[in-house]
Amino acid sequence: MKTIDGKMFRAMVETGANLLHNNHPEIDALNVFPVPDGDTGTNMSLTFTNGAAEVKKLESDNLGDVAKTLSKGLLMGARGNSGVILSQIFRGVAKSLKGKESADAVELAEAFASGAKVAYKAVMRPVEGTILTVIREASEAGSAYVKEDMEVEDWFSYFVKEANDALDRTPELLPVLKEVGVVDSGGAGLVVVLTGFMLALAGEEVVRVDVAAAQAAMKEAEEASKQKGYQVKYSFKIDEGKAKAFTIDGFTHELERTPATDVNVTQKDDVIFVSLATERPGHTLNVGQRFGELAHITIVNFNEPDYKEPEAKEEKTAPAKETAIISVAAGEGVKKMFLDLRCDYVVSGGQTMNPATEDIVKAVRKVNAKNVIILPNNSNIVMTAQQAATVLEDEINVIVIPSKTVPQGLAACMMYNTEAALDENVNEMTSALEDVQTGQVTFAIKDTTIDGLEIKANNYMALCNKKIVACVPDKIDALKKALEGLVDDDSEVITLICGEDVTEEEKEAAQAYIEENFEDCELEMNDGGQPVYSFIIGVE
Structure with missing residues (x-):
């Protein structure tokens, strides 16, 4: 086709949103640091799904109106840095398509080039080797390739190929990606969205993999009115090399620490079936993914927010x-x-x-x-x-x-x-x-190496101002390592915030260690009840 109209762009948005939703666990798993915050895919999926939902409600088929509505939906639904940058890319696209009933390949190339420029301006210190690089390099290549009267499918196919190539180059631009052996997760999410656009142009439909299950789960949600967060269900076949390390009790305990509730883990032969409730779906998926390839993933949001409070x-x-x-x-x-x-x-x-x-x-x-x-x-x-x-x-x-x-x-x-x-x-x-300097103690979600430090899954990591300084089996030992990296002769106050997984015995051990070894510092201890981090440390 020579042009796309608002109706076609609607289909592209829906397909892109569905493809991103179906693939967001794999994007979550690209998290570089082995801390339980691998939520880039989840953030981008929730962001783009919000934009797609606004487009679905729109009655107009004017291309400019659809693009503007998508931009607004992404803007208000944006979560995390990756979601914000994604919303800014499509803000630039919408600005370029404003007032247009349709767009040809040249106008689409201009629109995505505009998206790259707006996204870069939105970031105070742009970092190469990220989603910004992917959209910039792809749009530059697309602008050089486009010609008058070119088929939109031809241009978009080339544009997506260049985006993929740019994504593959991200480890060469960010050393930490190369060290861990992954591509940039935000760039990967963008490529998935653009691939969905290309599939829609080819007339292909992508259905959200959990539609039927989600409908059943929503009925359950109505009956369980007090339940909050997300219901997560998935299954996986245990990898041969992980079979010896896997136990139902250990796996269940690990899921509960994410934290998650109503955890139900069953096994049939070498296939594991998981059902749970959590406010952090990304990490519960990461836990399962360490033991095998996930399948039949269902994530249902129980927190449909009402923004018109009485x-x-x-x-x-x-x-x-x-x-x-x-x-x-x-x-x-x-x-x-x-x-x-x-x-x-x-x-x-x-x-x-x-x-x-x-x-x-x-x-x-x-x-x-x-x-x-x-x-x-x-x-x-x-x-x-x-x-x-x-x-x-x-x-x-x-x-x-x-x-x-x-x-x-x-x-x-x-x-x-x-x-x-x-x-x-x-x-x-x-x-x-x-x-103030910040230290944190949390558990590792995977085996890897960061800055030459060997990380073992389920061990506790000591972080000093975001840098991992130790990975040990015991959380109190990790706390000691973090304190050693934070407290110096000028330190006066240590604030220790204990997480929900810290026992009374561990609190007493932490207090005794600090009072004995840092007697010149005033200690302020608090029960924070925070998930994910066993200890949060502030040193002033």
Whole structure:
């Protein structure tokens, strides 16, 4: 065909969304670091599914309208850095297609080139070897290849081939990818979406693999009204080389630590069947994938958010306060720590389950303030918070202080002074980020080597400011290694936040070790109840 219209673009969007959904576990598994946060595929799938859902509701078949609606849906549904960048790519595409009833190959090439430019501008420090490289190199090659009157299928086939080639080159641009032996996960997600577009152009249909199961599961969800998060079901055949290491009890315990509830694991011959509830579907899939190739994957979201709360009108009648603080955190204890430090609202989220742009937008409107300070407390949420600020720029003054860890966010909150001016508070809170070092203890999800350090699955890793410094069988030993890398002669305060998996005996052992070995430091211990990380350490 010489052109595509809005109807064809609808089909491309739906096919791309379905293909990404069907393949997101494989993208999650491309996570470089062996920490339980391999959620790039999940984030991108949820982002693009939200955009596709908005397109499905649109009545117009005008190409420009479809592209604009997709862009808005992606913008509000964006989760994690990969989701935000994906939304920015299609924001550029929509800008280029604005007002067009149809587009030929030349106009499509211009649209994706626009997408690459907008995405690069959205990132403060673009890193090559990522999704940005993939869209840039593919669009540059596509622009050089396109000709007047070219068949759209011809151009798109070439465009996707170049995207694949660019993806294959990402390990040459990012050494850590090469060391671990994977391609960039965000770039892989983009290639899957573009491949779905190409399949739609060829008249092929891709059906979500879990449609029938999802319908049955949704009925279960209606009956289980208290259930939250996601229901995950999958099966796999145990790889021959992993059979000796696999036990039902050990595997079940590992799933429960992700954390997950209602875990049901059954075995028939060498095939394992899994059913569970979790707020972190990406990691539960990673656990299974270590023992075999996953099949029959079903993920059902029990948290269909209602963004039109009945309380909204009532809240808006109250006078707006001058300034409010919003934090993002997981774990009831961690949330309480923020609320005790003058934080007005805490958005649930963190590792493995990043909030969407709309979740943060909703929270900003809920606090009803003229100025809102947001503390993302996670490097994968900063861009989402900034995107929320952009959405609200004509409505509310939103300032994002780019805290990348919970200790940074807590340190920033402590600097807030109700008597000080907004600019002064923002400066003091931002400066506080540099005064705290962060350590973390979590478990490894796979065997690998990072920076020459051998990592064994299920062992505990000590992280100092995102760098893995040790991997040992015991979490207290890992805590000791992290502290050794963080505390120096200038350190004054150690904040230790204990996760939901830490026992009373382990808390006592941690306290005794710190008080004995770092007697010049003041210790503040808290029960954070956070998942994923056994210990979060702040050193000031």
